[in-house]
Amino acid sequence: MTEPRKRPRRALFAAVAAAALGVLGLGVAPAAAQEWRGWNIHAADYPNGIGMDAFARMVAERTNNRIRMRTFHSAQLGQQDEAIQQMRLGTIDFANFNLSPFNNLAPSTNVVTLPFLFRNVAHMQAAIDGPAGEAIARDLEGIGIIALSWYDAGARSLYTTRPVRTPADLRGMKIRVQTSDLWIDLMRALGANPTPLPFGEVFTSLQSGVIDGAENNWPSYESTRHFEVARYYSTTEHSNVPEVLAVSRQRWQRLSEADRAILRDAARESAVIQRRSWAERETVSRQRVVAAGVTVIEITDRTPWSSLMEPVYAKYAADARLAALVAQIRAMP
Ligand code: GTR
DSSP states (O other): OOHHHHHHHHHHHHHHHHHHHHHHTSSOOOTTOEEEEEEOSSOTTSHHHHHHHHHHHHHHHHTTTSEEEEEEOTTTTOOHHHHHHHHHHTSSOEEEEESGGGTTTSTTHHHHHSTTOOSSHHHHHHHHTTHHHHHHHHHHHHTTEEEEEEEOOOOEEEEESSOOOSHHHHTTOEEEEOSOHHHHHHHHHTTOEEEEOOGGGHHHHHHHTSOSEEEEOHHHHHHTTGGGTOOEEEEEEEEOOOEEEEEEHHHHHTSOHHHHHHHHHHHHHHHHHHHHHHHHHHHHHHHHHHHTTOEEEOOOOOHHHHTTOHHHHHHHSOSHHHHHHHHHHHTOO
C-alpha cells in the first residue's frame, strides 16, 4: 500500500527539479524552440553554404538552441524567384540571394548590378558595407526582407559555346540572364539576344542549344559544371553584383531586440567567413576549369564593352536618388 503513494511524490520532485534547472538555464531546452527554414541555391560546400551553416551554428549556440536553423542547400526549396516570394510570405525564414533577382522589386539593387561600376572587390565591399548597403537594406525591408549582411560574388564574365573576343562576336547569340530588366537591357546593349532563365535550367539549355552562353563568376561556372557544355570563358568582368544574407520580415518582427542583435552579429561574422572562403574558391574554380580544358579568353581592354553601357546607365541610374548613389560610389577612394 505504500508504493502508489511514493510514485506521485517522486514525480512531483522530478518536475520541480526540472523546472529549477530550466530557470537556472542548466541544459534544459525551453519548449518554445523555433525551427527556421533556410534557402540556398548552391551546394553545401560552396562558400555561401559554408557562410550560412556558420550563421546557423552561431545563432543556435548564442540562443541556447532557442533558434535552430536548417539550410536547405542546392535549391531544394525552389528556384530563386519562387524563394524570394516564399520569403516575403514568411514560408522561408532566411536565405542568401544574389541582388540581381531584386532589380525589378527594389530599385537600389540596380545600382550595384550596374556594369563596370566597381574598380575592384575592395571598392564593391566598401560600397555594400556602406552607403549602397544602407539604401538596399531600406528597399528590401519595404518588400518584406531584412538584410543582415553582404556576401561576395566576385566578377561575372561571359561563357559561351563559341569563342567571344569582342562585342561583335556576341551579336545575335542567345545569352542566358537572370530575371531582371537591367540584365536584359545590358545584354541587348552588348548586341546579344538575352534569354531570362532560372539558374537550374542553364546546364540543359546550353546542352540542347536553347542558349549559346551565359554569364557568371568562376565558382558558379565550375560548381554547376556549365564549363562542360560552354567551353569558352571570356573575362569581361562586366558586373560585381554582391549578395545578401537575409531574414523574412515576418520572423524578424517577432524577435526580441536581444535576439535581433545576436542574428545581426552572427550574420556579420558569417560574411567574414564567406568572403574568406570565396577568395579561395575563385582561385580553385578557375584552376579546375582550366585543368578540364576550358579556353580562357583574357579581355584586357574592356573599353569596347564598357562604352556600350551608356543606355543602361541612362535608364537605371537616371532617378535622382540612384544617380546620387552612383556618384557617391564612384567618388569612393
Ligand atoms: C550566382 C549567384 C546565385 C544566382 C546565380 C544566377 O553567382 O550566387 O545566387 O544568382 O548566380 O546566375 O542565377
